[in-house]
Amino acid sequence: MSRFLRRPAVPIVVLVFGFLLASLVSSPPSEAQEKAPTAPDFSAKNLKGKTIKLSDLLEEGPVLIDFWTTWCKPCKLELPELDRLHRKYEEHGFRVLAISQDDPKTVRKVKPYVEQRKYGMVVLVDPDREVGNEYSVRTYPTSFLVGEDGEILHFAQGYSKGDEKELEEKIRGLLELGPQTEAEEDER
Amino acid sequence: MRAAAAVPLFLFGGLLIASDSEAEEGRIRAANQLEVYYDTNLEESVLDDRLDLDLSWGRFSGGIVFLSHSPSNPQLLDPNDFGVRQEGIRKRWATATIEPITVRLGDSYASFGNGLVLRVVEDQAVDFDNVLDGMAIEAELGRFEIEGIAGTNSLGPERTVVKGVSALFFADAGWHVSFNGAIVDSVDGTTVVPGRDQIGGIEGGAYLPGGFEVAAEYAVRHYKPEREGRSPAPDGHATYLQASGFVGPVSLFLEAKDLLRFDHGYTIPPTVARQHTSTLLNRGSHVPNIRLEDERGFQAEALWSPLQDVYLTGNYSESEARHSNLPAWEAFGMIEADFAGAHWVLLGAETEEKVREGIDRTFFERITFGGDVVRELGRGWSLEVLYETQAIQQQDLATSHFEYPLKYRDHIAAATLSLSPKHTWSVNYEWTDSPLEEKDSWLWVEWSIRFGVVGQLTLAGGALRGGQVCSGGVCKLVDPFEGGRLELLTNF
Structure with a gap:
């Protein structure tokens, strides 16, 4: 018998979690049923050195916080989609806060990168990862959709093509815009 | 604190979920990361847990980071031998803002x-x-x-x-x-x-x-x-x-460094070397060999978009030491484009470097090529295919007169299938003809499942080659690993 099996505490804990996970998979709670965690408030500087505060933006509408870096491949795939969502729903008060986690070694590349791609979303820099650590960000990209009341309504680590569709549905739900028309979907 | 320590941690997490986590102005937020590893070579397991708990109340806030490290055989797998605090309340703080x-x-x-x-x-x-x-x-x-x-x-x-x-x-x-x-x-x-x-x-x-x-x-x-x-x-x-x-349509980025006798415990200066998305390029990076005692160099990067959704990146970086012959340079080029319904990335780079090892130096030359394509398949499915190859030549300069350089090639091929927004399956296969390695191939498979706001579960297994991993210019060496891994992230 392996040592793994000789130590009962480890497999017991794994089993407990297996049970927890199985329950999650078999009957996933709806977003409304879940007790939504709260987004910590923070302030960080944008690319022009101006301080932007999350709670100020939340007064205008929901915010998608996305943690990314210039050297993260899926982030580069995700950012154009987030920028599209920002531009599409900006007039309804929705904002995308793309928070660069590039540290002083690479943070200087953020501005040229963003300007070359002409992104319109709010790009912040967090070279000391103070905001990232407050949100326990371990990999990139990691995103949180935050409602006007500060509750985290969506959490995603990593990005796969198509993730933005579910995100857009949630944003439309928050903005009470109803489902997308076929013409709007074709615009993508 | 050993394996059983994780149980109260999660009971605490469960209590937080069940309880009202927001009372008046007060707010509680918690994030938990549970990792379970089973090493098939050692036949040992490790259970690691990290709980981040933050509380805020008006002008005041505070938090703790609680760690639990539970190896099945502490003598084999316990990093506490180094005296670093790895268990219990590792960090705690309180802030007041007036x-x-x-x-x-x-x-x-x-x-x-x-x-x-x-x-x-x-x-x-x-x-x-x-x-x-x-x-x-x-x-x-x-x-x-x-x-x-x-x-x-x-x-x-x-x-x-x-x-x-x-x-x-x-x-x-x-x-x-x-x-x-x-x-x-x-x-x-x-x-x-x-x-x-x-x-x-x-x-x-x-x-x-x-x-x-x-x-x-x-x-x-x-x-x-x-x-x-x-x-x-x-x-x-x-x-x-x-x-x-910007110079016309081209975005330029230039930086330079000069370090001399500057190795102190709390400096982390800019590396002035490119950090890549490529695994093989980052693994052979100059970054861990930067000498704070004696190094100067520069980096220039140009970014140009000649057509809509087409981006060209070129980068050159170079460094040297004043008082020893330890030069390093890297030339890098990359094309990113949206074409035929897919996102394509092609890259190439050449790196040369002399590194002090033992009594003399070792010369490294690395030539790297890579490609990556991501395509939506419809109904929420998407596929990413990646291939990277790196030709490496290394030569011990102390013995160069009577020993030929060592030449070998590393390869990585990976495929990731995703069913948005919940599931991601990936296969990563790495192989080499390097005589320095005990194995010549490594296969790693991973399945990741998202549970909305609650968190994310990743199940993985196989063999990982290990090696150097860099993030933000800080590098660490990861040991090779064979076995299974479970990671559960939860937000309360």
Whole structure:
């Protein structure tokens, strides 16, 4: 018998979690049923050195916080989609806060990168990862959709093509815009 | 605390979910990361858990980081042998904000300028954390920002004291200047020498007309001699320069560094070397070989979009030492394009470097090519296929007269299938003809499932080659691993 099996505490804990996970998979709670965690408030500087505060933006509408870096491949795939969502729903008060986690070694590349791609979303820099650590960000990209009341309504680590569709549905739900028309979907 | 410690942790997490986590102005937020590894070679398992718990109440906030490390065989797998606090409440802090002043007690962080004088930071991607246990103060007084920190390193094996202060002034015209200073204990063998490194510097930056941005920093490290009669060591210095902007349609980025006798415990200066998305390029990076005692170099990067959704990136970086023959350079090119309904990335790079190893140096040449394509397949499905190959030539310069260079090639092929928004399956296959490796191939499979706001589960297994992993210029060596891994992230 392996040592793994000789130590009962480890497999017991794994089993407990297996049970927890199985329950999650078999009957996933709806977003409304879940007790939504709260987004910590923070302030960080944008690319022009101006301080932007999350709670100020939340007064205008929901915010998608996305943690990314210039050297993260899926982030580069995700950012154009987030920028599209920002531009599409900006007039309804929705904002995308793309928070660069590039540290002083690479943070200087953020501005040229963003300007070359002409992104319109709010790009912040967090070279000391103070905001990232407050949100326990371990990999990139990691995103949180935050409602006007500060509750985290969506959490995603990593990005796969198509993730933005579910995100857009949630944003439309928050903005009470109803489902997308076929013409709007074709615009993508 | 061993395996069973994780149980109360999760019971606590469950209580948090069940309870009302927001009462009046007070807020509680928690994130938990559980990892279970089973190593098939050692036939041992490890259960690691990290709970981040943050509380805020009006002007006050606080938090703890609770760690549990539970190896099935502590003698084989217990990193606590190094004396680093890995279990229990690893960090705790409390802050109070009375505008415009914020005071933080307990584990604190600070970073001055570009990180030449002082950088106290945590990077969870590479488990880097040089946190100080003490006190930090920040004040914003109109156009001035004052920041101070004082504390001891609570995670390192030797207790050292660090004190630093920074004063920053922002001007309406779009420029800023800051004056930074720090006094850092240094470790001489196992002896801590109080206040031996005294570092001071000036840093500034400006937005110029035409979209240009410039930044510069200069710092001096004064080494305080401890013994009478000993001649004082010469001062060290560090310089960092950076400029970026558009020249026509091309975005340019330039930076330079000059470091001499600047190796102190709390400096993390800009590397002035490119950080890549490519695994093989990052693994062979010059970054871990940067010599704070003697290194100067530059980096230039151009980014151009000749067509819509087509981006070209070119980069060249070079560095050398004043007092030894240790040059390094890298030329890199990349095309990113949306074409035929897919996103394509093609890259190529050549790197040459001499690294001091043993009594002499080793020469490395690496030529890397890679490609990556991501395509949506419809109904929420998407597929990513990646291939990278790197030809490596290395030669021990001490024996170069009678030994031919060693040549080998590494390859990585990976495929990731995703069913948005919940599932991701990936297969990563790596192989090499290097005679330095015990194995010649590694296969790793992974399945990741998202549970909405609650969290994410990843199940993985196979063999990982390990090697150097870099994030933000900080690198760590990851051991090869064979077995299974479960990771569960939860937000409460």
